[in-house]
Amino acid sequence: MLRSMCNNFRKWKSSYRVFIVFLSVLVFTFIREDYLRQYAQDVGLAVTPYFFAFQMDDGITRMLFYFGVVLLFCNAPFMDDQQMFVLVRTGRLRWFAGQLAYIVAANLVYFLWTALTTVLVLIPQVGFSTDWGGIIRMCAENNGLAGVVMHKEIVEAYTPLAACLITYGLNVLVGTLLGLVVFLGNMLGSRIYGSAVAIGWIVFSNMIDVVRLPKLRVLSPLHWTTTYAYLRSDDAVPLWYILAVEIAIILVTGFIIMKKSKTYTLDAIESGL
């Protein structure tokens, strides 16, 4: 199963699609943190590498980064000419389990990259500390300063490492959920079906903010990746609900995929070369 999973990662090296996704994250983060970088330069202070905790609090960032997730998994179930050689050696169940493991592992890598880019683009204004640091505290005190939204409540209630890890975990869970939706959709319909459903869900999530219907956040997985998910406020979607729904959807879709895998027609949908 793990070898089948690793086989997919080996294709990243020669995949323009994956390269574009990862490059887009870097470029977008560079543009988005421009004000913050400038601000840090102007006041002559270093920024601690914890901006990632707040990265998904911005609607456009969320949408673009999750389009990236869809693009990463749009070719699910990742069957190509080379996979036939793998499949004939692993059997269906091990192969499918490997593909599901790949979705989880690819999300771990993808969101690690998004976290890393928030630090990379701030160079040379980055300063390492175990505390939030002056710049983030200033931005949190004056929400919207330097063009970024940071919640004072998060800075006060959480250590930077804890906030970053919670944000990372929530993003990996939602990324996995959307990846599995793409996977299942592609298995049930045509190859475009899963991506269309996932993109529809992402756009719907963003529209909630546009039409200002915060109650619909219970249906919006993208909102479950923000600091609102663990901000202790009355109008926030409870964290227990978020975790329960995410894990339930992941388990149910994973179960359906494994059940469907027994009879699914395994046809190469793209060339392995």
Place this chain on the structure above:
Amino acid sequence: MENLIEIQDVVKRFGEQTVLDHVSLSVTPGKIYGIIGRNGSGKTVLFKSICGFVLPDAGKILVRGKQVGKDVDIPQGIGIIIEHPGFLRDYSGFQNLKLLARLQKKITDEKIKESIRLVGLDPEDKKKVGKFSLGMRQRLGIAQAIMESPDILILDEPMNGLDKHGVEDMRKLLVQLKEEGTTILVASHNPLDIEILCDEVYEMDAGAITKVH
């Protein structure tokens, strides 16, 4: 002699199109079976069905007495080339085969190298597969199919992209494998390949199969 592969009245449809139309075929060990037919006649789907990639809508396929899709999902001990051999383009031929061999851990590096040599390639060649010619990829595909010494080989257009010498080498190799007891199913556009190599020849047309000789 017990049949190694038994295809019983298999029907497969994709939407409205019937791609396998009541196909029956018995394969006994140690022979080469040839299947000829135009593009879209159903050869590839038949091969994929034997491998368990595509399950029939009706009828059944038994490999070594086990029903594909019921007793076994993908029958083990089958070497395949179906359609275009696909490899990881940034790895050498040997690295590609080693990664595949590690999935089953049945063979040593030496055996992999021996298979690569058998098809006329150099196992020490560091050239990435992305730089291989079509013929070299085809040869590597054959090495991939034979490296674990499967008792069944399923080869869909194995001579694609090979030059005249390559075709002759492959014919010799397939005959040698047959003599060693491997059962081989070959699909080819080229009637000459089939004529020279095969003990039994079948023709597929619009999903139906008929014995030629």
